[in-house]
Amino acid sequence: MGPERDHLTGSxxxxxxxxxxxxxxxGLLICWxxxxxxxxxxxxAQGAKTIIIPTFWTLNDCNEAGLKQNPSAEALFLDSMLTARAFENTCAIVFANAGGPAGKGYAGLSQVTVPFVGPLxxxxxxxxxxxxxxxDMQILEDAEANYGVRADIAREDWHYDYRHKGAEGRL
Incomplete structure (x- = not known):
């Protein structure tokens, strides 16, 4: 995330x-x-059914080029990612973001999102x-029955192994 990149540390x-x-x-994830x-x-993979994401995400977190394309790009990013992550992981997401006065760049958009429905x-x-x-936590079971994501990643022959660096050590 642009404005905080200099302050982020990996685990x-x-x-x-x-x-x-x-x-x-x-499970708990934070912001970026x-x-x-x-x-x-x-x-x-550890069985989390709900993932909570506290954050302080603003509409101004997008760079100038992105804002020129779409002044609401960060809102689009958030809504798209939250819905996609709920579907692709058959989980509920509790996204808690800062809100504030209009015109100050606050994104808000706090939501609870589930597969099939999107934001509740x-x-x-x-x-x-x-x-x-x-x-209704049954929606997560119904989503898993439909998509089988958890069943797939639990298989012994699951084939995705994250290799982020190429032979030269670059992404």
Whole structure:
């Protein structure tokens, strides 16, 4: 993420861990982790059904070229990624983002998103507020029955192995 890139540090090879709750296993990712499907896969491979993502994402996080193409590019990114990640991981996502005064660049868009439906609740643009929603966890079982993502990655012969650097050490 552009404005915070100089302050980010990786966790090296430390794995993201899940924790047990009354609604099942939950994983936690923070902000820019949303951009990495591997982080989600690591959590669902451990059984996470819900992934919580606290963040402070603004509409101004896009570079000048992107904003020229679409002043709402970051909102499009967030809505697209949250829906895609819910589908591709058959999980519920609780995305908690900062809201604030209009015209100050706040993205808001806090939401709870599930496969098949998309956002069950979503706070608009920059609005501050709170959304309360009941999530029928059966929807995650129904999504898994349809897509089989968790079943696929649990197979012994699962073939995706992340190799991010080529022979020359470059991406």
């Amino acid at each position: 090296g090879r430390d794995i993201h861990e899940v924790f047990d709750t009354p609604i099942g296993k939950v 982790d949303l951009a990495f499907p591997e982080a989600f896969r690591e959590l669902i 609740t979503k706070l608009g643009g920059c609005a501050e507020g709170m959304g309360v929603v009941d999530v």
